[in-house]
Amino acid sequence: MLSDYVPRTLTTRNHGSPLMTSPYCCLSRASLITLLSALPVALGISTASAQTDSLPPYDLVLVTQRGFALGAERKWLEALQRAGIRSVRVRAGTGRETPKVENTGTQQRPRYAITGVLMRGNRLALPGNNFTLSQTDQLKKWIDRVRRRGTDAAVGKPEAFGLTAGELVKLHELLARPVAPSTQGRPLADVANQISRLIAVPIEWTPGTESALREADPCLDELKGISAGTALAAALRPAGLSFVPKPRGPGRYQLSIVRTRSAKEHWPVGWPPLLRPTQFAPGLMVFATIEARNKPLVPVLRSISQRTNVPYLLDHNSLALAGIEPSKLRVDLPRHRTFYKNHLDRMLRPLKLKAELKMDEAGKPLLWITTSRRP
Numbered sequence: 001m002l003s004d005y006v007p008r009t010l011t012t013r014n015h016g017s018p019l020m021t022s023p024y025c026c027l028s029r030a031s032l033i034t035l036l037s038a039l040p041v042a043l044g045i046s047t048a049s050a051q052t053d054s055l056p057p058y059d060l061v062l063v064t065q066r067g068f069a070l071g072a073e074r075k076w077l078e079a080l081q082r083a084g085i086r087s088v089r090v091r092a093g094t095g096r097e098t099p100k101v102e103n104t105g106t107q108q109r110p111r112y113a114i115t116g117v118l119m120r121g122n123r124l125a126l127p128g129n130n131f132t133l134s135q136t137d138q139l140k141k142w143i144d145r146v147r148r149r150g151t152d153a154a155v156g157k158p159e160a161f162g163l164t165a166g167e168l169v170k171l172h173e174l175l176a177r178p179v180a181p182s183t184q185g186r187p188l189a190d191v192a193n194q195i196s197r198l199i200a201v202p203i204e205w206t207p208g209t210e211s212a213l214r215e216a217d218p219c220l221d222e223l224k225g226i227s228a229g230t231a232l233a234a235a236l237r238p239a240g241l242s243f244v245p246k247p248r249g250p251g252r253y254q255l256s257i258v259r260t261r262s263a264k265e266h267w268p269v270g271w272p273p274l275l276r277p278t279q280f281a282p283g284l285m286v287f288a289t290i291e292a293r294n295k296p297l298v299p300v301l302r303s304i305s306q307r308t309n310v311p312y313l314l315d316h317n318s319l320a321l322a323g324i325e326p327s328k329l330r331v332d333l334p335r336h337r338t339f340y341k342n343h344l345d346r347m348l349r350p351l352k353l354k355a356e357l358k359m360d361e362a363g364k365p366l367l368w369i370t371t372s373r374r375p
Contacts, residue, residue: 009068014319027280029246030322050138051070055144056105056109056110056111056112056146056147056250057087057111058087058112058114058143059089059111059114060080060085060114061089061113061115061116062091062116063091063093063115063116063117063118064091064092064117064118065119065120066093066121067113068118068120072118072122073090073118075091075133076133077090079133080136082136084116084140085136085140098115098117099115099116099125100115101114101115101151103124103150103250105365107250107251110150112146112147112151114143114146123308124139126139126154127155128155128157128164128165128166129142129156129168129279137306145164148247149167149249149250150168150249150251151166151250152166152169152250152263153165153166153167153247155164155169156297160265161245163245167247167253170251171201171229171253173361174199174201174226174253174255175199175201175229175230175232176362177362178226178227178228179194179195179198179224179226179227179231181194181224183219183223183224183231183235184218184219185218186218187218188218188239188329189213189216189221189236191235192213192232192235195223195232195235199229199232201245201253201255202248202254203254204254205253205257206256206259208259209241209257209258210257212239212241213239213241216239217239219235220238220316221235221313222311222332223235223313225364226311226360226364227314227359227360227361227362227364229360230269230270230366231360232267233268233269234269237269237316238317240259241259242257242258242259242263242266242267243256243257243258243267244263244266244267246269268367269361269368270313270358270359271358271361271367272358272359273357273361274359277357280357280359280365281341281365283307283308283310284310284339284341284344284357284365285341286339286340287337288337288338288339288343289335289337290336291334291335291336292331292332292333292347294330294331295330295331296327296331297326297351300331300333300347304343304344307340310365310366310367311357312367312368312369313366313369314326314370315371318370319370319371322371324353324371329353332347332350333347341355341357344367348369351372352371352372353369353371354370355368356368356369
């Protein structure tokens with residue numbers, strides 16, 4: 001492990017010339033880092049030149065972790081310069097620094113303070129990301145993404161819809177408000193407009209989608225109590241429509257309503273839960289004795305939903321493709337005592353159906369009743 005000071009015996013020898021003491025032998029590591037960070041400027045390599053593009057300005061501070069290879073700072077500064085990364089300075093760390101991105105400006109005129117940690121192994125740690133010297137081009141793209149889309153874009157790599165994990169979390173928060181009025185049987189256009197008013201995100205209707213909504217059947221599901229994002233996805237799905245989120249600047253998004261067939265990916269009806277069923281949906285794990293002989297499926301589903309406090313939604317599209325009409329299905333469940341989720345599985349399996357446990361954007365459970373038949 002490196003000490004905090006450069007060895008005082010550091011010497012150089014040049015082709016038989018007398019032993020010469022290095023001019024850096026009495027410098028502390030912190031002083032040497034300061035000197036190295038200034039070397040590119042002295043050599044005509046400016047890392048703090050004016051940022052002339054149209055993106056918000058930024059300042060990048062590289063903090064060296066204890067044990068980071070002495071002298072490697074200069075290689076990083078040169079590599080960053082070649083990649084077009086400006087406004088960089090290096091300093092010694094105290095051991096308490098963590099990678100972070102902060103907006104030190106205003107919402108209207110942001111300026112981003114980026115702190116990265118140069119670690120052992122010659123890697124640069126930034127929020128949710130690690131970069132090597134050979135990845136400075138990717139690092140430049142990461143910085144530009146933060147400048148275009150704000151601090152949420154710093155956390156993680158682009159995933160669904162080209163959004164980072166941080167942006168997806170932010171969007172979930174914006175789509176988490178629950179639907180209040182009853183929706184089943186109401187005109188679908190009214191339901192969609194009602195849900196859109198709950199969402200603090202602008203909505204764009206692509207060509208033909210508004211007319212498709214007006215011509216669609218009434219809303220098939222009761223969406224009351226379900227978060228706005230999942231409810232909107234479920235309401236649009238039977239009409240052949242979906243929505244796709246797009247970033248529109250720091251902390252700003254837009255939802256584009258599209259025809260599902262034209263979308264490479266679209267917002268799903270619910271998400272995989274993060275917890276085990278016993279923690280996430282304890283009502284489904286309660287034991288009960290149930291008997292349902294030749295009973296219609298939908299009333300039995302409704303009864304179990306009320307007892308467990310877990311709403312359900314029907315996957316109307318997949319059921320229609322499989323030729324399954326839920327209103328015509330009947331349940332034949334012999335008297336048995338087990339937990340509710342097991343009752344559901346026992347009664348749905350003979351009908352070629354299954355109940356998938358999901359969560360909405362507010363983190364609440366719901367059951368997605370879909371076909372178990374393979375496409």
